[in-house]
Amino acid sequence: MTDPLYHCGFVAIVGRPNVGKSTLMNHLIGQKISITSKKAQTTRHRVTGIRTDEAVQYIFVDTPGFQTFHRSALNDVMNKSVRETLSSVDCVMFVVEALRWTQADRDVMALLPKNTPVILTVNKLDRAHDKLVLQEYIDRVRAEFEFAAVEVVSAKHGQRLGELLEQARGFLPESMPLYPEDMVTDKSQRFLATEIVREKLFRYLGEELPYSMNVEVELWEEEEALQRIHIAILVDKEGQKGIVIGKDGEKLKKISTEARLDMEKLFDCKVFLKVWVKVKSGWADDVRFLKEFGLD
Incomplete structure (x- = not known):
């Protein structure tokens, strides 16, 4: 790992509750460190997952889903966590559910940084059987924000995750790895x-x-x-x-x-x-x- 073209950087995974952010990160790093559930709003802490490949180290940050429906100190803290995370990363994966676009998605999109590359990450590809309808959906979402790239994946089934990683790699700075090669999380x-x-x-x-x-x-x-x-x-x-x-x-x-x-x-x-x-x-x-x- 002495190649000067080695890349290393931070990638935030954001989206409304229950779009598959935690599942996506677990599959990207190849090990389960962030909890998953069919019930929305299960992630409360920022969870850092680390994937080290031959030429790149990705440091993933899994944020809580932005919460707008229930006000409490807990939810205010979680929303603050999203904003702080987005201000300090090299790349953002904005995860949405294929063929579903809601006001909750727009609420999160309003937080997306303008000076950081954002990849529109359309999850649950297995639910989108008509490619034309899927493309129309992507075009509709892209019209609302200037995304740096788009990728369609199925986190649950591990589809097109390699392509998503390659997209993210292009936005990470040249840097030596920040964590040991065998480390998959910075959590205790x-x-x-x-x-x-x-x-x-x-x-x-x-x-x-x-x-x-x-x-x-x-x-x-x-x-x-x-x-x-x-x-x-x-x-x-x-x-x-x-x-x-x-x-x-x-x-x-x-x-x-x-x-x-x-x-x-x-x-x-x-x-x-x-x-x-x-x-x-x-x-x-x-x-x-x-x-x-x-x-x-």
């Missing part, structure tokens, strides 16, 4: 553990899951060939505890078991995981509390 194991638990919550609780919920590590001990981890699931109201725990504790048991298996695979060691639910009223509107979680 503690952060990744909480993300894994949050994903299971979204997956198994579905529409029952309250948005006013978060996850925190209360104990992390490293023993020989074992990680001992205690994680608390925070809910806003006493009545929400039962939703997470489920009848006879079955939901919480399933969430905990699958989270443990994912952690063992990711951390490459045995994990003893204890998960429980506790109430912390008003946390989503408590700015001080959000700062403690690194969400400010």
Whole structure:
């Protein structure tokens, strides 16, 4: 990696909630580090994923979906995160859903920087069967913003991701890699553990899951060939505890078991995981509390 033509830079992945941003980043780096869910608005932290190829290192930043419908300190923080991310990257992938263009998409587009290259990234290619209709859709979106490039992909099925990477490479500066070749994220194991638990919550609780919920590590001990981890699931109201725990504790048991298996695979060691639910009223509107979680 001493080639003077080596490229390295930061790429932001932005879009309205639930267009597939996290799925896209996970596939681009070849490893799951950002949670995915069919329920919108699951990403809260800026997650950095790193892909190192022979001639380029991409540093991906996965932002929260820009939120306009529900006002709270949490959502204000998430929207601020989007703006700050866009002001400090070399390239932006603006992800939209093929054949769907909404006011929420326009709200995010209004935040796009004018002096940074933006790639219109049309996701869910597998849903667009008529090429002519797809082209008309792309033309309609392009008429509203001066995009530097356009690429159509299917993040879920891994289609045309190589072409998207090549487009992004052209906008990255000549630079030596900023991270080691085998590094795929700058996030700690503690952060990744909480993300894994949050994903299971979204997956198994579905529409029952309250948005006013978060996850925190209360104990992390490293023993020989074992990680001992205690994680608390925070809910806003006493009545929400039962939703997470489920009848006879079955939901919480399933969430905990699958989270443990994912952690063992990711951390490459045995994990003893204890998960429980506790109430912390008003946390989503408590700015001080959000700062403690690194969400400010």
